Amino acid sequence: MLNGGLPMNAIDLHCHTNASDGLLPPAEVVAYAARLGLETIAITDHDTVDGIAGALAAAARWGIEVIPGVEINTDVPEGEVHILGYFFHDGWRDAELGALLRRIEAGRVVRAQQMVQKLADLGAPVSFQRVRELAGGEIIGRLHVAMALVEAGHVATRREAFERYIDRHGPAYAERFKLSPVEACRAIARAGGLPVLAHPLGDMTDGVAAIADLETRLATLCAADLVGLEAYYPRHTAAMTDQLLALARRFDLIPTGGSDYHGPLPEKADLGSVYVPRRCLRRLREAAQ
Ligand SMILES: [Zn+2]
Ligand SMILES: [Zn+2]
Numbered sequence: 001m002l003n004g005g006l007p008m009n010a011i012d013l014h015c016h017t018n019a020s021d022g023l024l025p026p027a028e029v030v031a032y033a034a035r036l037g038l039e040t041i042a043i044t045d046h047d048t049v050d051g052i053a054g055a056l057a058a059a060a061r062w063g064i065e066v067i068p069g070v071e072i073n074t075d076v077p078e079g080e081v082h083i084l085g086y087f088f089h090d091g092w093r094d095a096e097l098g099a100l101l102r103r104i105e106a107g108r109v110v111r112a113q114q115m116v117q118k119l120a121d122l123g124a125p126v127s128f129q130r131v132r133e134l135a136g137g138e139i140i141g142r143l144h145v146a147m148a149l150v151e152a153g154h155v156a157t158r159r160e161a162f163e164r165y166i167d168r169h170g171p172a173y174a175e176r177f178k179l180s181p182v183e184a185c186r187a188i189a190r191a192g193g194l195p196v197l198a199h200p201l202g203d204m205t206d207g208v209a210a211i212a213d214l215e216t217r218l219a220t221l222c223a224a225d226l227v228g229l230e231a232y233y234p235r236h237t238a239a240m241t242d243q244l245l246a247l248a249r250r251f252d253l254i255p256t257g258g259s260d261y262h263g264p265l266p267e268k269a270d271l272g273s274v275y276v277p278r279r280c281l282r283r284l285r286e287a288a289q
Pocket of ligand 2: 260
């Protein structure tokens, strides 16, 4: 089917809801996908599967397919690596995976409290209660600490908050509970899911840099049950997609893709705006059997 001369996209394997840092509730994301004419979306919230039950219920109402997924944020010395997980069958309810995700969430709260304490010691006090309010139910993070610092008048901008206090080398920076990319792959695979490396060339709208020494990283992750690599992604040039498709072939990985939808945000891509070939989904399904 054609849509303004372009192939109409049917599949989006990377979508966030307000269970993590997306703007829309799961049922609204699914309803929007149905209105756009999408056939299949995967719900891949950061470090949580809390949005999946609502999305599956809405999918049944709207007659589209929702694949249960997750996007686990992991840490490496140079920055962050995100690992997507797909299918799970019923494994998204897996107790061990659930416990791990709750531990990540608790670790973020502890980390925010540690940063607030360090800021107090540095003479730039903000209230933890206010940081939590600014997160507004989202995953609490450094951004909300930065907002509290601006609000309290300690800095003029969020950027200054990062530069003076909370960037990786800042005096109020605190480490969070860390998971390595290998640990995330293994946790997903243990719960019956398919681990996929997200946006290897980075997501600059989210401040996630390209993965350093990608080929070495891929070799390590392939030994930890990685099955796919996200090759179709917003703002990729054809050359970037080709580079990732070539790597997927070399490492015998399934190319996947999606919009990394976060809701109606001007800096983020729209749902279904990235073309994902049907054969990618077919190969994932086969691997999930
Ligand atoms: Zn990501
Ligand atoms: Zn994402």
